[in-house]
Amino acid sequence: MKNNSFALKIILLLAGAWLASCGGRPKAPDISGVKLDLDLRRFDQDLFALKKDSVTWEAIQKLQSKYPDFLPVYFERIANITPVKDPSSAPFIRDFLFDVDVTAIYDEVQKQYANTQGLKDELTQAFRYYRYYFPKNYVPSVITYVFGFNYAVVATDSALCVALDQYLGKDFVYYAHLEQYIRYRKAPAYLVPDALRGWATTEFESPQPRTDLLDEMIFQGKIQYFLEKVMPFTHDTITMGYTAAQMKFCENNEYQIWSYFVENKLLYSKDFMVVAKYCGEAPFSSGMPKESPGRTGIWTGWQIVRSYMKRNKKVTLEQLMNNHNYKQILELSRYKPKR
Secondary structure, eight states, rough: OOOGGGOOOOOOOOOOOGGGOOOTTTOOOOOOOOOOOOOOEEHHHHTTTSSSOOOHHEEEEHHHSSSTTHHHHIIIIIIIOOOOGGGGGGHHHHHHHHHHHHHHHHHHHHHTTOOHHHHHHHHHHHHHHHHHHHSSOOOEEEEEEOOOOOOEEEOOEEEEEEEEEGSSSOOOGTTTSOHHHHHHHGSSGGHHHHHHHHHHHHHTTOOOOOOOOOHHHHHHHHHHHHHHHHTTSSSHHHHHHHHHHHHHHHHHHHHHHHHHHHTOOOTTOOOOHHHHHHHSSSSSSTOTTSSSSSSSSHHHHHHHHHHHHHHHTTHHHHHHHOOOOOHHHHHHHOOOOOO
């Protein structure tokens, strides 16, 4: 980044400033008339309830009758152990379940998530807003599992599946190998936003490939806007996964961030590495000051979507999420951050 185009600002943050209002959002709609009985199932508990001498082909088939769509996904893709249709799979599953590390992780999950009523309540609230905005859309069952180090959230045709072991707190020993900017988001507070993000990403996926950085910025920006609507009382720092300082950096340097993308002709870049630099996980945004957070492309896309919705008040959230003309959204947003 050019030194003269990006003036760093020193921000003094009050302790607890992140608890301030959620970015000046409009008042949340009344959902008192929206009823929902969310189905939350503990696959993790049902699976690990198997005793060492009871991990048989028959027991696995019985478990599959309760989780017909998820069980194959879990063993074949998430845990990557064995094809569940293979009658000889039982010994491999037994070895996995009674592995020392897997057992330790499961035990920690049961300590922290012995009672999931609070989690169910938070998910139910978010999906009540979802049903308010998308009355015809299907509300999935929620399935919890363990050992999702490769996949924190998985969406099947009928269920939203969440790895509880991804949310055990930043100091959990098994996260020690992770970078700090990833580890701090391993707290329980990020579980529901991540789950809803995973569901929305699947539900509102583009019918055609996203070909450049702008496409990805606005697609992900729409997901962020979706989260602020279905989780209206959750602070932007949580839904975005930024610290208060990172959020304030973006807010105070919005013009400089946008200018960087424009001046360096990045918006229409089809280079996968460029897209990854500004929409993928990173300790900071390449070419920007070290104080910048990663994923500034997503944050900027979110501001573009906010501007679009502010200037096009008749557009509903459903219409926005189903609009995949990203160039049109940018044009109609008339996005122009202040210097």
